[in-house]
Amino acid sequence: MSVPNTVQIPYFDLKRQYHLLQNEFEPALINTASSGAYVLTKTVEQFESAFADYCGSDFGIGVGSGTDALIFSLKALGIGKGDEVILPGFTFTATALSIIHAGATPVFAEVEPDTYTLDAASVKKLITSKTKALLPVHLYGQSANMDELGKIARKHRLKIVEDACQAHGAIWKTSRVGSLGDAGCFSFYPTKNLGAMGDGGIVLTDNPKLVEIIKKMRNLGRTDMRHPHTVIAWTSRLDGMQASVLQIKLNYLDDFNRERRRIAARYVNRLQGTPLIMPKEGKDRYHVYHLFVVRVPNKKRDALQQHLAQQGIQTMIHYPIPVYKQPAIKPFIKKAVKLPLTDQLCHEILSLPIFPEMSDEEVDRVCKSIQSFYRT
């Protein structure tokens, strides 16, 4: 019986990226700090435009978090009480929370067996006269099938709000995710592919009306200090310190995503021959591997996770409980939900360490440890 080691291969390590870009971060942070201007500044505006440009959207509105980006988008599109919004059952709880905060009803659909993103066939069966929007999630860094979902939305006159919180830089056909729906929502939580040194988020859209509404929502109901408060709203703004960090990291986002893809390919190659089910890249999608999630068949997931932990390898589970079974969400569900694939995934999935600065040696050690689990 071996004694659990201290962590040798972390699930992610944000310090490595800090050290890599320290020479750029520090002058930018000091510059912002000494400027005395911190909220709704030029730095924020510059980053909003830069990120919108990068994704191929007309406008970006920086907000306090990815969850707020989702809430504001739904509300700005007029979605609220009595409306139904269809989302995947297999996602982070924040996706469902945003619908409930907007006052609407979450309706949970099944995911595709290969990509674990919102399944169009399942969505079709759930549409009613109350359905107002689809909320696809580009889960783990991979786009949902935006053509199929777009067709359904056009046919039934539904809005599309993209949850792109895990997919900065991911591509559907030739377009970046976040630029494909009525609104695209991103989180800049530190561990995301583009992460701040705190919380942050952004809404992307081509619709100037939405921009105006969301700018008021994030800023107490006024567009700026000189204007009156015209609506009941919130305080939820991206700040200048975070924008200055994000502006620097945006220049490296494509490089970081390429590194993530390289690590993913190395995992897939090295883990051939094990019983693990590897992540699959769907047709027409450029996956940016926010997470590298394998499926562990035959009820071996927890044992494998423990084996890796004993060898100093940290792993996570995204997500152990389906959203529609979360205690906070359950009371808001109107019809019985039956999503067998979602349920099965929650028992089988395991997220292996992945971050752009992870070394080949570290990837190989994780793979060797998995192979040793299946030999014993």
Ligand SMILES: *Cc1c(COP(=O)(O)O)cnc(C)c1O
């Ligand atoms: C991170 C995340 C969110 C929420 O973002 P926050 O900035 O933490 O509020 C929403 N949806 C998904 C899929 C996420 O991964």
